[in-house]
Amino acid sequence: MKNLVEKQISREKIFKGNVLEVVRDTVELPNGKPATREMCLHLGAVAVIPILPDGRVVMERQYRYPIERVVLEIPAGKLDYKGEDPLAAAHRELREETGAIAGKMTPLGELVASPALISERIQLYLAEELTFGERELDEDEFLEVEYIPLSELVEMVMRGEICDGKTQIAVLKADKILRERKQ
Amino acid sequence: MKNLVEKQISREKIFKGNVLEVVRDTVELPNGKPATREMCLHLGAVAVIPILPDGRVVMERQYRYPIERVVLEIPAGKLDYKGEDPLAAAHRELREETGAIAGKMTPLGELVASPALISERIQLYLAEELTFGERELDEDEFLEVEYIPLSELVEMVMRGEICDGKTQIAVLKADKILRERKQ
Numbered sequence: 282m283k284n285l286v287e288k289q290i291s292r293e294k295i296f297k298g299n300v301l302e303v304v305r306d307t308v309e310l311p312n313g314k315p316a317t318r319e320m321c322l323h324l325g326a327v328a329v330i331p332i333l334p335d336g337r338v339v340m341e342r343q344y345r346y347p348i349e350r351v352v353l354e355i356p357a358g359k360l361d362y363k364g365e366d367p368l369a370a371a372h373r374e375l376r377e378e379t380g381a382i383a384g385k386m387t388p389l390g391e392l393v394a395s396p397a398l399i400s401e402r403i404q405l406y407l408a409e410e411l412t413f414g415e416r417e418l419d420e421d422e423f424l425e426v427e428y429i430p431l432s433e434l435v436e437m438v439m440r441g442e443i444c445d446g447k448t449q450i451a452v453l454k455a456d457k458i459l460r461e462r463k464q
Numbered sequence: 465m466k467n468l469v470e471k472q473i474s475r476e477k478i479f480k481g482n483v484l485e486v487v488r489d490t491v492e493l494p495n496g497k498p499a500t501r502e503m504c505l506h507l508g509a510v511a512v513i514p515i516l517p518d519g520r521v522v523m524e525r526q527y528r529y530p531i532e533r534v535v536l537e538i539p540a541g542k543l544d545y546k547g548e549d550p551l552a553a554a555h556r557e558l559r560e561e562t563g564a565i566a567g568k569m570t571p572l573g574e575l576v577a578s579p580a581l582i583s584e585r586i587q588l589y590l591a592e593e594l595t596f597g598e599r600e601l602d603e604d605e606f607l608e609v610e611y612i613p614l615s616e617l618v619e620m621v622m623r624g625e626i627c628d629g630k631t632q633i634a635v636l637k638a639d640k641i642l643r644e645r646k647q
Contacts (some may be wrong), residue, residue, distance in 0.1 A: 284606070284612060285525065285526060285527040285534050285606050285607070285608065286527050286534070287527050287529050290618070295481075296478050296479055296486055298478075298488060298502040299501070300502055300580075300581065301486060301504070301581065303478075303479055303484060303486055305481060305528070310525075310543040310604055311606050312606075314604060315602060317482065318529045318530075319482060319484040320484070320529065321484070321530075321581065321582075324582075341477050342468065343468060344468040344469050344470050344494075344581035345580060346470050346489070346491060346501045346503065346580075347503040347504075347581060347582055347583040348576050348579050348583055348585065350579075351469070352576070360636065362486065375520040376500065384573075385514060388624070389624070390621075390623075390624025390627075390634060392627060392628070393535070393628055393630040395577040395578055395584055395629075396528035396530060396531050396533075396535055396627075397529075397530065397597040398483065398504065398506075398530060398582065398584075399504075399530055400530040400531055401581075401629075402627070423467070423468050423493070423494050423495075423500060425468065431575040431640075432563055438573075438630040438637070439575025439641075440573075441572070441574065444574055444576045444579075444585070445576055445579060446576060446577050446586075446630070446633060447611060447629070447631045449633045449637075450629060450632045450633055450636070451573060453637070454621070457622060
């Protein structure tokens with residue numbers, strides 16, 4: 282598949298804000314011609330679907346400004362620094378946002394959110410054997426925690442009622458894995 | 465859930481490129497304090513999972529520069545203009561990239577790719593009753609078309625071998641829908 286690869290020639294830094302870093306690269310296309318690629322650089326993120334023994338999932342509702350909606354989603358967060366262990370980040374984000382401590386974390390694979398525009402990769406985990414302590418939200422962080430049965434979340438995904446991509450994937454994957462375990 | 469909403473106070477335009485548009489808004493948080501929100505504006509996109517009567521899916525491999533990988537994914541593309549009918553865009557992208565014309569398109573819901581950073585929403589469709597004509601790729605567009613059975617794609621998703629988020633969702637949703645139809 283070498284004939285699909287684009288080679289970096291140069292990079293122009295466009296913007297570096299608190300969360301977004303934008304660059305414009307000049308690349309060489311597979312046909313030898315130059316082209317430009319504008320994109321956002323991202324450290325990477327983790328997302329966790331935490332499931333209680335009775336089948337309920339610890340979910341969050343938070344306002345997502347870019348899409349102007351309160352979004353029902355699984356706990357998630359950015360890596361703190363480049364190269365941070367995603368498993369450690371998953372435990373941290375889960376504890377800070379929901380108070381849950383997971384006795385067992387199973388990797389559910391990764392996802393790239395928008396591979397034409399942003400370098401973001403999200404590592405997904407299934408969290409089980411949960412115990413609960415205190416949440417540790419930042420002063421300016423606002424989110425509500427809610428418990429919803431996994432079976433209900435699967436139906437919501439299939440009816441198109443859950444918009445968040447990582448949440449749709451985690452719900453459908455976790456459901457398949459837990460069903461297969463029972464067989 | 466009014467107590468989660470952030471109100472726009474002002475907008476600063478940071479960058480407008482060929483594909484990316486970056487803004488920094490000042491918002492009022494639910495606690496009345498100000499905060500800034502950096503984000504990418506996006507017109508929206510469509511993605512289509514095209515399935516042949518024998519269960520094979522028309523897939524694409526293309527190099528995604530931001531993640532430096534050749535990605536196996538379903539046909540997809542941006543809307544041409546704000547407010548474009550996503551169903552029309554789905555038919556267009558499918559035809560241009562794979563040559564396929566769909567006799568039947570079923571909506572599979574939408575997904576937001578990265579709701580903390582980008583306003584992108586992707587409308588998903590299941591395409592069936594396919595006939596094939598010519599592809600119409602841009603001169604500088606490089607992608608390979610491949611036919612893979614849906615059952616194999618489901619296994620690849622579960623093994624973490626398909627990174628693209630929209631593709632994972634479309635594969636798992638289409639599989640559930642087609643199984644339920646058979647019952």
